Amino acid sequence: MELSFEQGPIRPPSEAKSLLIRATRNCPWNKCAFCRTYQGKKFELRTSEEIKDDIRNARMIADEIRALSWKLGGGGQVTDAVVRRVYNGGNHYSDAFRSVCAWLYWGGESVFLQDANSLILKTDELVEILSFIREQFPGVNRITSYCRSKTAARKTVAELERIREAGLSRIHVGMESGYDPLLEFIRKGATAADHVEGGKRIVAAGISLCEYVIPGLGGERWSREHALATAAAVNAIDPDYVRLRSLQVVKGTGLYERMQNGEFTPGRDEETVREIRLFIENLTGVRTTIVSDHILNLLEEVEGTLPDDRDRILAVIDAYLALPEQDRMIFRLGRRQGIYRRLADLNDPAMYARLKAVTDEYLPEGAGRFEADLKALMHHYI
Numbered sequence: 001m002e003l004s005f006e007q008g009p010i011r012p013p014s015e016a017k018s019l020l021i022r023a024t025r026n027c028p029w030n031k032c033a034f035c036r037t038y039q040g041k042k043f044e045l046r047t048s049e050e051i052k053d054d055i056r057n058a059r060m061i062a063d064e065i066r067a068l069s070w071k072l073g074g075g076g077q078v079t080d081a082v083v084r085r086v087y088n089g090g091n092h093y094s095d096a097f098r099s100v101c102a103w104l105y106w107g108g109e110s111v112f113l114q115d116a117n118s119l120i121l122k123t124d125e126l127v128e129i130l131s132f133i134r135e136q137f138p139g140v141n142r143i144t145s146y147c148r149s150k151t152a153a154r155k156t157v158a159e160l161e162r163i164r165e166a167g168l169s170r171i172h173v174g175m176e177s178g179y180d181p182l183l184e185f186i187r188k189g190a191t192a193a194d195h196v197e198g199g200k201r202i203v204a205a206g207i208s209l210c211e212y213v214i215p216g217l218g219g220e221r222w223s224r225e226h227a228l229a230t231a232a233a234v235n236a237i238d239p240d241y242v243r244l245r246s247l248q249v250v251k252g253t254g255l256y257e258r259m260q261n262g263e264f265t266p267g268r269d270e271e272t273v274r275e276i277r278l279f280i281e282n283l284t285g286v287r288t289t290i291v292s293d294h295i296l297n298l299l300e301e302v303e304g305t306l307p308d309d310r311d312r313i314l315a316v317i318d319a320y321l322a323l324p325e326q327d328r329m330i331f332r333l334g335r336r337q338g339i340y341r342r343l344a345d346l347n348d349p350a351m352y353a354r355l356k357a358v359t360d361e362y363l364p365e366g367a368g369r370f371e372a373d374l375k376a377l378m379h380h381y382i
Contacts (some may be wrong), residue, residue, distance in 0.1 A: 003061050004096040005054035006046075007146050008114035011038055012210075013293055015144060017106035019137075020057060020099065020114055023051055023129060027116035029148060033254035034176075034188040034214070034247070038116065038322065050124050060138040061100045062108070078104040106139070113145040120151050120170070123159045130166035137298075144170040149190045152198030159218050160205030168242075170208040172200065177217055178233030179226045185257065185264075186217065192233050199237035209239040215279070216247035216272040216295075222263045227275045238286045238358035246272055246296045262373050268371065269298050269332055271320065274304060279318045280310065296378060300341050320344055329359045329370065336377040 006022045025044040027037070034063045065086065074082055078101060086093045086101040111133055119126065121200065134140060152160070152173065175363040196209075202209045217223055218226030234242055247379075249256050249266055258264040267275070279316060280290065280302075289305040289312065301316045303309075320343060323331065327346060333342030334355050346352055362370040 002094060003057045003064070004094055005057045005061075005269060007096075007099065011112045011114065012146075013105070014143075014210075014244075014291075015110065015112040016145070017112040018101065018142075019103045019140075020112055021051065021054060021058070021133065022046065022114045022333055023118040023121060023145075024115050028120055029117075030191045031187045031189060032050055032174075032176075032251070033258065034217070036250055036253045039252070041096040045121065048128055051129050055129075055132055055136050057096070058100055061097055062104060062137075065097070065101050065104060075351045078108075108139055109208065110142040111137070111140055112145070112306045113143065113168075116146050117148045117151055118145040119147040119155065119163070122156065123162060126168075127166040129163055130163065130168055140167075142169045143238055144172065145166045147171045147173055147198075149175065149198035152202050153194055155201065157201050157204045160201055160207060164205055164207045170205060170210060171202050172210045173202075173212065173239075174241060175199075175230070175233065176214045177226050177230050178262055179218065179222060179229035182222050182229075188324050196236045199233075199239060200228065203237060203239065208241075209237070209252070210241040210243055211237065211239045212245055213244050214245050214247050215276045216267055218275070218382055220267050221343075223271060223275045224278065226285045230281050234288060235282075235284055235286055241289050241291055243291045243293065244276065244297050244302065245294055246298065248296050248375075250379075258319055266341070269374075270328070273298060273317055273320060280306075280313055280317075283310075295325040295335075299334055299343075300335075303342065326356070326359055326363070327361070332356045332374060333359060336374050354371075 007020045008022045008025065011018065024046060026041040028043045030038050030041070030043065065078060065082065068081045068085065069076050072079070072085065083101055083105055086097055092364050095368055121129070127204050130143060132333075133143060152171070168247060176186065176188055178195060180192050183191060199209060199211065213230055247266060249259050255264060259266065283306055286306055290303055292300050292302045299316060299320060302313050304313050320328065320331070330352060331346055332341065333338055334351070336346065339351060339355075340346070357368070
């Protein structure tokens with residue numbers, strides 16, 4: 001029988017080098033207006049034995065890959081030669097083998113529990129699973145998971161401390177916003193108070209907390225309120241990280257339908273950048289690290305730990321906003337095409353000339369077609 005294990009559809013970009021272990025299937029809420037990841041899919045709790053069987057299989061696959069390394073002269077290390085053999089082996093190696101091979105190649109030290117809300121498992125079960133991961137993979141030093149704020153708020157700090165002691169290092173929470181009318185509008189199923197309570201319990205338990213915020217989610221109607229209320233919620237929690245995920249309205253979601261019927265009007269890049277500035281300006285009394293690690297974010301340089309890096313971050317935003325209009329167009333086009341990552345990239349004369357020639361063609365027509373084409377480019381990154 002071929003060794004395999006189940007993996008879900010998504011994980012945070014920061015967990016790209018993690019082994020994926022599926023503890024639950026899909027999302028227990030599955031109503032957020034901006035998300036279509038689990039549309040039409042039923043939420044299921046996997047049993048402890050199912051999950052442990054997958055962990056065993058992953059470990060046996062790891063053992064086989066290390067044995068292959070010895071045969072290829074790698075001394076048990078997953079070298080480039082081992083990766084080539086596994087990835088070029090055709091049907092001989094399954095996706096599970098390739099996943100474990102890549103994981104071992106990158107060090108084999110982190111695990112991510114899928115899917116959308118693994119902490120919905122009973123605390124005793126979760127502790128058992130975490131302990132089993134560490135037993136099967138002694139080299140693992142970091143285990144992380146998604147969690148809903150309401151789920152965290154239902155766990156006592158003592159329960160969360162048990163979960164940390166069993167091995168859970170970090171929890172990723174989708175706050176999205178701290179503004180209650182907006183949270184209701186997007187059908188988040190949580191209030192700002194839920195976000196704060198759940199986040200504070202995670203922090204009190206000593207688990208690293210990463211909150212996700214969606215700049216632009218307030219659209220033209222609630223941009224200011226979204227920025228200020230979200231900053232207030234983050235101030236109350238003081239998470240280790242806030243990751244920015246700028247809004248891209250996806251076809252097939254409830255938010256897309258509301259945009260089509262005029263209930264929601266998204267802002268443009270400049271408005272989102274100004275919203276991010278207002279948000280960061282109003283983060284006070286926190287030691288939170290801002291991370292902009294997604295292609296949907298226009299300014300990747302908006303990163304750093306507060307309060308030390310606040311002035312530098314705001315200076316990046318102000319430098320962008322101070323650019324002439326066509327230079328902002330050029331930077332936006334370069335960023336959406338995956339060419340530009342930093343404002344200093346505008347200083348490359350050859351690339352600047354190429355992108356300027358493209359934007360020159362848009363200028364006589366006004367902003368409409370340019371904005372539409374940029375949105376089409378962004379859809380490739382979802």
